[in-house]
Amino acid sequence: MAKKQFKADPHLMNSDEKLVWYSMTCTYLFWILGAMYIVAPVIGWVLLLRMAKRFVFDRQDFVVSPAQMSWIFGMSIMLISLVIAHFDYELGIPKLIKSSIGWAKGWALLAVFPLIGSLNIRPEIIYRASCIICKYTLLIIPVCIFAWLVKLPSTLYVSPLSIIGGPGPEFFSVSLYEIDPGSGMPRWRLFTPWAPALGMMGNLFLNFAIQETSMRYKVYGLLGSLTMVLISQSRLALVCYMILLLYFAFIRWHKSPWLYLIASPLTLLVGLLGTQVLEKIELSIAAFKSARAGSTRVREHLGNIAIERWANEALVWGHGIVERGPHLVEYMPIGSHHTWYGLLFVKGLVGAIVLAVPFIVSFITLLGSVFKSATSASALAILLQLFLYTFGENLEILAYLFWPGLIILGIAHKENGSITAAKASYSYSYSYS
Helix, strand or coil: CCCCCCCCCHHHCCHHHHHHHHHHHCHHHHHHHCCHHHHHHHHHHHHHHHHHHHHHCCCCCCCCCHHHHHHHHHHHHHHHHHHHHHHHCCCCHHHHHHHHHHHHHCCCHHHHHHHHCCCCCCHHHHHHHHHHHHHHHHHHHHHHHHHHHCCCCCEEEECHHHHHCCCCHHHCEEECCEECCCCCCEECCCCCCCHHHHHHHHHHHHHHHHHCCCHHHHHHHHHHHHHHHHHHCCHHHHHHHHHHHHHHHHHHHCCCHHHHHHHHHHHHHHHHCHHHHHHHHHHHHHHHHHCCHHHHHHHHHHHHHHHHHHHHHCCCCCCCCCCECCHHHCCCECCCCCHHHHHHHHCHHHHHHHHHHHHHHHHHHHHCCCCCCHHHHHHHHHHHHHHHHCCCCCHHHHHHHHHHHHHHHHHHHHHHHHHHHHHHHHHHHHHHC
């Protein structure tokens, strides 16, 4: 039975859906204005305040699952860790205020947007909006390639909105292309701060395009997401793209006997040729790393410095703030390019634990319904992607980009929470009778 196609009519959307819809479909307008880094935190906190107002004053009930609560608990502990580390190192009240604002624009969003999933927001709104972003990407990319061919300036301007403050000017700049210093080849980052982040968004939009019911928009989504991954030239993005394709293929055909008929001889063959297969994998990994050897070297040194200083200086609560690295790592912040190393350095062992726990709780919660609910399957893929990217990016810095995925995660948890609540209600009424 074919799925009923979703009709994206803003007149049929509630006010929460309209905020999400226009925030996503106006992505390239916000990029031109240099406002991308500002929009997501504003949307997130506005929707949360609206939710709180309805709960307190309108007596409206919301389904909030234990998994959503685990994200709220974890990100709240992040703030406590931040405060303790600032007092431990006597960093002063001004830095504490600045860091707290940074938390509200970063780590806090990993709790805010899943909680917003408890509002009446249809996932189809997000799927369609992402496909529209992909459509605009396909239209804009030829212009950006032409700009590189005729040697136009790579960065047109930095938005005056950068005065608000952020991780760096690249979060507010309008860049037509950039040149990879290692290979000398062009890469594109479009509305993201750097090229690998565009690859990350390409993978997120692949997930959403697969859920789209309209073939026309699905094609836009699939072509646009693949284009983002390719022009980013991100190795992690390519690996994640292949993993997601295999994941959704398994979800779709897991009941098909052909899957197991094909897998059985392949598994036997791999067992017989295990040594050769392992050697090929090792060679592939080596080639993967040597593709951008300079980047790999810097990442390794950043990780080593972060681990050494965390273990010797700030084991439990971390250093509280990021620090500029030495010349060896091209002065990049210590712990950058890796969520876990960055957490250990800045938030200590406590920070790493309170991020790991929500990941585990969400994974266990979604696993039981992944074959029954398309939303749960999409949410688990988002969780898988975010976990993969913890080894190549700092999640809190890019939360302002992948926030639609966090809402889908929250919607899936709400659905599971509703099912659990319904079962509990049924069990109670049965026992009472």
